[in-house]
Amino acid sequence: MIDALYQFLARLGFKEPIHPPITHMPIGLVVGALVFFLVAIIFKKKNLIMTARHVSILALLFAIPTILFGVFDWVHFYHAAMIGPIKIKMILATLVLLLLGTGIIVGSEVKVHSVTLAVIYALAFVCVIGLGYLGAGLIYGRGVEAPTPSSSQPVSAAESSGKAVFAANCRSCHPGGGNTIEPKLPLKASKKLADKAGFVAFIRSPKMPDGSAGAMPPFDADTVSDAQASDLFAFVTASSPNWE
Numbered sequence: 464m465i466d467a468l469y470q471f472l473a474r475l476g477f478k479e480p481i482h483p484p485i486t487h488m489p490i491g492l493v494v495g496a497l498v499f500f501l502v503a504i505i506f507k508k509k510n511l512i513m514t515a516r517h518v519s520i521l522a523l524l525f526a527i528p529t530i531l532f533g534v535f536d537w538v539h540f541y542h543a544a545m546i547g548p549i550k551i552k553m554i555l556a557t558l559v560l561l562l563l564g565t566g567i568i569v570g571s572e573v574k575v576h577s578v579t580l581a582v583i584y585a586l587a588f589v590c591v592i593g594l595g596y597l598g599a600g601l602i603y604g605r606g607v608e609a610p611t612p613s614s615s616q617p618v619s620a621a622e623s624s625g626k627a628v629f630a631a632n633c634r635s636c637h638p639g640g641g642n643t644i645e646p647k648l649p650l651k652a653s654k655k656l657a658d659k660a661g662f663v664a665f666i667r668s669p670k671m672p673d674g675s676a677g678a679m680p681p682f683d684a685d686t687v688s689d690a691q692a693s694d695l696f697a698f699v700t701a702s703s704p705n706w707e
């Protein structure tokens with residue numbers, strides 16, 4: 464069902480994740496709730512307490528589709544891999560929902576100086592900062608150089624089909640041949656690219672160099688067929704020198 468949604472969007476020409484465009488709404492509204500509340504208290508503008516409350520209700524309303532789209536992106540682009548930043552984002556997103564919900568209940572009694580409300584709005588603010596920080600890390604990498612667009616134009620049919628397989632399955636974690644999850648294990652210049660059989664065996668059952676289970680999700684033949692894996696290998700090996 465989720466894949467059908469992305470296929471529909473791709474047909475409209477939109478192939479990007481759907482969480483980032485909407486995520487600014489709840490983030491901005493959580494910041495707004497805190498700012499209005501602080502201004503209300505500092506400048507004794509009682510009516511702005513209500514403004515803060517209304518803004519926080521809007522934040523909660525927008526948080527729900529934002530989280531849903533985030534889960535969709537995670538399933539689609541990260542193959543639901545349980546990676547560290549995602550786990551923390553899940554905890555923070557749950558906290559934001561709980562804080563906003565509690566704030567709405569607590570704020571229904573009209574009391575001007577509510578320390579509780581100030582703490583709730585401030586904690587929600589800290590959580591959204593954390594969510595934004597981790598989200599940017601997932602897209603741009605933590606400590607990895609920004610993804611450089613590959614200068615190599617695909618030449619063969621295999622490479623251009625491989626490029627599409629890469630974009631759909633690998634690019635989210637390996638932009639520019641890097642590795643946003645395990646920066647020390649980039650795709651480019653990996654020993655796993657030495658031969659096609661070894662490469663295909665690796666993506667069917669990925670492991671850390673020491674043989675333990677890592678964070679990369681396995682790609683079975685239903686997700687990436689043998690023919691697609693072969694094209695993917697052609698694309699990755701052709702691009703690898705340009706990713707240096």
Ligand code: HEC
Nearest residue numbers: 541544632633636644645648653655669670671677678679
């Ligand atoms: C959810 C993130 C994620 C996705 C999607 C992903 N990988 Fe990985 N990849 C990793 C991580 C993390 C590692 C480090 C080893 C591990 O954790 O299993 C890795 C390691 C690798 C390595 C070995 C690097 C080395 O030298 O040890 C190769 C090759 C590789 N990935 C290729 C791919 C290809 C090809 C795809 C797409 C079919 C893909 N990866 C999709 C996260 C991902």
